[in-house]
Amino acid sequence: MPIDIAILGGGSAGLAAAITAARAGATTLLIERYGYLGGMGTASLVHTFCGLYLLREEPGAVLANPGFPTEIAERMIAATGIGPQRMGRVDVLPQNPIEFVRIADELCAAEPNLTLALHSEMTDLTHVPDAWQITLSTRSQQRTLHARKLIDASGDAVTASFLSKPTEITQPAQLQRPAYLFGIHGPNHLDDATRLHTAGLLVSAVRSGQLPPAILGLTFRSTGTPHQHFASLDLTGGETTAHYNPLDPDCLTALEIQGRQLATQAIRWLAANDPIWHHATLTQWPIRAGVRESRRWIGQSILTGDDLLNSRRFPDEVALATWPMEFRETTKGPKLRFPTTPTPCGIPASCLIPKGIPNLFTAGRCISADHDAQASIRVMGTCFATGQAAANLALASL
Numbered sequence: 001m002p003i004d005i006a007i008l009g010g011g012s013a014g015l016a017a018a019i020t021a022a023r024a025g026a027t028t029l030l031i032e033r034y035g036y037l038g039g040m041g042t043a044s045l046v047h048t049f050c051g052l053y054l055l056r057e058e059p060g061a062v063l064a065n066p067g068f069p070t071e072i073a074e075r076m077i078a079a080t081g082i083g084p085q086r087m088g089r090v091d092v093l094p095q096n097p098i099e100f101v102r103i104a105d106e107l108c109a110a111e112p113n114l115t116l117a118l119h120s121e122m123t124d125l126t127h128v129p130d131a132w133q134i135t136l137s138t139r140s141q142q143r144t145l146h147a148r149k150l151i152d153a154s155g156d157a158v159t160a161s162f163l164s165k166p167t168e169i170t171q172p173a174q175l176q177r178p179a180y181l182f183g184i185h186g187p188n189h190l191d192d193a194t195r196l197h198t199a200g201l202l203v204s205a206v207r208s209g210q211l212p213p214a215i216l217g218l219t220f221r222s223t224g225t226p227h228q229h230f231a232s233l234d235l236t237g238g239e240t241t242a243h244y245n246p247l248d249p250d251c252l253t254a255l256e257i258q259g260r261q262l263a264t265q266a267i268r269w270l271a272a273n274d275p276i277w278h279h280a281t282l283t284q285w286p287i288r289a290g291v292r293e294s295r296r297w298i299g300q301s302i303l304t305g306d307d308l309l310n311s312r313r314f315p316d317e318v319a320l321a322t323w324p325m326e327f328r329e330t331t332k333g334p335k336l337r338f339p340t341t342p343t344p345c346g347i348p349a350s351c352l353i354p355k356g357i358p359n360l361f362t363a364g365r366c367i368s369a370d371h372d373a374q375a376s377i378r379v380m381g382t383c384f385a386t387g388q389a390a391a392n393l394a395l396a397s398l
């Protein structure tokens with residue numbers, strides 16, 4: 001018996017797709033190469049859900065997309081006791097990757113129609129009559145499975161390479177920069193004054209040659225537990241921005257090693273040189289460095305930055321994008337571009353359907369969008385929404 005819907009990738013988008021499909025009664029398979037779900041939101045320690053809430057001038061966070069995105073926000077708030085926070089003109093929900101993994105486990109365990117295949121990497125894909133033939137490589141064997149519908153929520157449009165289909169990727173120098181996020185034990189509280197003080201210390205250390213300039217991209221955020229914090233280091237991704245390739249294992253290897261070296265140097269330097277940080281230690285490495293942008297599908301239509309800027313709506317829209325375009329093309333911090341009016345942009349179904357390939361859908365950060373639109377739709381709140389929408393499209397075509 002073929003599976004009704006197989007989903008490649010257990011990040012925010014794949015999790016939303018799998019739970020939506022299974023709850024609707026479809027025999028569902030969720031394929032993930034790591035040992036837990038959540039993708040960048042857990043394996044790379046990205047610790048804030050953005051894009052869950054409408055963009056509003058008035059105070060008070062209002063959820064933008066009903067269904068799974070709303071449910072996961074409620075579950076996260078119940079787990080952490082921390083509600084939405086206003087940051088300038090946007091509302092965000094701090095999330096805890098440990099809780100995200102647990103919530104994902106519980107959601108999957110409650111679905112009898114869902115088979116979760118962790119430690120399983122899709123290594124080939126072909127189209128056979130009426131089904132996708134999927135090759136999964138696991139630690140002990142290669143398995144071949146058949147699914148009627150497939151959702152690519154791999155973040156990197158991985159299935160396109162197996163099918164030799166064209167994809168889109170931004171020029172290396174313009175790609176959103178990668179980052180290395182890690183856990184630390186540090187000062188009891190990280191208030192604005194401590195952050196400012198620390199930034200000043202790091203600038204002086206770089207100026208005096210005690211730390212390398214790459215350290216200047218380092219920022220901190222508290223986990224909500226005393227002394228436990230996340231640190232984030234934006235990196236160029238190569239010798240120069242033009243050398244960054246988020247799909248090249250050599251480039252990613254160098255990135256992981258550089259991230260760990262810089263993190264170690266920075267935290268050891270702070271511990272040795274500042275009384276506030278004197279007990280500081282590293283407590284957690286990510287499973288992988290964070291990649292904001294890589295390969296994307298070319299869909300029946302392409303969402304553009306112009307659509308986002310003008311809050312365009314579409315007759316076939318299946319989700320709302322509410323996050324401003326967040327550009328991270330340098331390591332000097334984000335540049336936000338807001339829509340002309342604070343209203344959401346629709347995401348059409350046609351951006352979740354790769355052009356000319358029946359029975360395939362896509363969700364998450366690799367949907368069909370240009371570089372500018374991807375700067376908005378990549379956030380996890382929107383990935384939950386496109387994951388849910390891709391499942392609904394697959395269900396409707398069963």
Ligand SMILES: Cc1cc2nc3c(=O)[nH]c(=O)nc-3n(C[C@H](O)[C@H](O)[C@H](O)COP(=O)(O)OP(=O)(O)OC[C@H]3O[C@@H](n4cnc5c(N)ncnc54)[C@H](O)[C@@H]3O)c2cc1C
Pocket residue numbers: 008009010011012013014031032033034038039040041044046047048049050051120121122123153154155156158178179180289290291292363364365366378379380381383
């Ligand atoms: C440094 C950084 C900071 C960010 N900050 C924020 C933020 O503050 N707020 C926010 O909301 N978003 C933020 N983002 C963006 C957001 O985290 C990601 O865009 C989002 O999590 C992507 O979700 P996804 O499900 O599309 O893909 P991913 O989370 O990348 O998940 C894809 C999954 O597919 C799996 N996979 C891929 N190929 C295969 C294969 N062949 N076989 C099996 N499994 C496979 C991967 O292991 C992975 O788990 C940030 C991203 C980065 C990198």
